[in-house]
Every structure is written in C-alpha cells, then in structure tokens.
Amino acid sequence: MNRIKEVLEEKGIKQIWLAEKLGKSYNMVNAYVQNRQQPRLEILMNIAEILDIDVKELIISNKKQK
Template sequence: MNRIKEVLEQKGKKQVWLAEQLGKSYNMVNSYAQNRRQPSIEILYEIGKILQVDAKELLISSKLLVHNE
C-alpha cells in the first residue's frame, strides 16, 4: 500500500502533473494513487525524488495495516 495520493494532495500537485514528470500515462499514475497497482521500487524512488520526499514516506507500513484491520 502507498500514500502517493495523500502526498500529492499535501504538495498541492495533481496526478496529471506527476504522470508528466514520470513520463507515464495518467491511468498508470492513477492506478498507483488508488492502490490498484503498486509501483516498482525504482518508480517509487523516482516519485519520491519528484515530490521531494523520502521514498519511505510514500509507503504505508504493513504493521499499521495489520493493526488497523
């Protein structure tokens, strides 16, 4: 699970903008943001660089997921 959508909102950026920065389609970025698909580690680091956050900040800890269920 990731926090891409949340971090985009915090940064005041749109998924369309991120798609352009990554050179990916809007549909792919939307899949990442909606957690229908997870980006590769390389893409996750690239997203972190673009959004100026540590890639770890884009992830939701599996411990939190288990705890909240």
C-alpha cells in the same frame, strides 16, 4: 499499499503533473494513486525524488505502531 494520493494532496500536486514528470500515462499514475496497482521500487524512488520527499513517506508500514 502506498500514500501517493495523500502526499499529492498535501503538496497540492495534480496526478497529470506527476504523470508528465514520470513519463507515464495518467491512467498508470491514477492506478498507483488509487492503489489498484503498486509501482515498482524504482518508480517509487523516482516519485519520491520528483516530490522531494523520503521514499518511506510514500509507503504504508505493515507493522503496527506501539
């Protein structure tokens, strides 16, 4: 699972803008945002670079918080 949707909302960025920057279709980015499809690590790294954040901010941990 990813946090792309939350990060976009926090930054006030539209999916269409991200799609243009990534060189992907809006439908593909929307699938990432809705967690219907997970981006490859390379794409996740590109998204993090475009959004100027650490890639770890885009991923939901599979470990429970202590």
